[in-house]
Amino acid sequence: MAAALISGQEWSRVSPRYVGVELVSSLITGLVLCGATVPFIVLGTWFGWPALAVAIVVAVLLLALAPRRVRAIGYRMRDDDLLFTRGIMFQRVVAVPYGRMQLIDVNRGPVARALGLAELKFVTAAASTGVTIPGLPEAEAAELRDRLVALAESRRAGL
Known part of the structure; x- marks a missing residue:
């Protein structure tokens, strides 16, 4: 149904400058995720470093997908x-x-x-x-x- 609504129609897109807003938002989200793992690393828990690695991967993915998310609006x-x-x-x-x-x-x-x-x-x-x-x-x-x-x-x- 959604594909039928979208195909063959002219859509107005948002400004390409909006990528900057998405990048800043993704960067802040990534920093918060990475910062949330610091107490576990300081406390020496076994999952502190793996959690930081996952947070970094998520942050990089968010930053990499930001331009595509903007083009989809x-x-x-x-x-x-x-x-x-x-x-x-x-x-x-x-x-x-x-x-x-x-x-x-x-x-x-x-x-x-x-x-x-x-x-x-x-x-x-x-x-x-x-x-x-x-x-x-x-x-x-x-x-x-x-x-x-x-x-x-x-x-x-x-x-």
């Missing part, structure tokens, strides 16, 4: 809804109907802000939706937010 505006996709191994495709959008929020983290990027977060009546489009240039995020708000208002008025 996309969105597409259709007549009645916004499609959002992400994921390499476990692909997620979400359709958010315009009439169900209650709030569209623009967020900027410190690294993303330094790179001129923002993310759009959608709040709908269903709490489990949790759709966030990261890595959009700030101007594009603001324009997309305004366009989606107008579409959401017109669709709710028609209900």
Whole structure:
């Protein structure tokens, strides 16, 4: 089903600069994982060094896969809804109907802000939706937010 939704359609992708945000996030995660093994190494437990080796491998994998994770993120505006996709191994495709959008929020983290990027977060009546489009240039995020708000208002008025 997901492949049928994705194939043959033109998707808008996030900015390639978003790779920087993902790399910083992966690096911090790797450092935390490696740091979590230090007490076991200091205490002399038998699994301290193997745990550190596993943490290093996980950190390297996270860093190596960051560009591919960014390329897997996309969105597409259709007549009645916004499609959002992400994921390499476990692909997620979400359709958010315009009439169900209650709030569209623009967020900027410190690294993303330094790179001129923002993310759009959608709040709908269903709490489990949790759709966030990261890595959009700030101007594009603001324009997309305004366009989606107008579409959401017109669709709710028609209900």
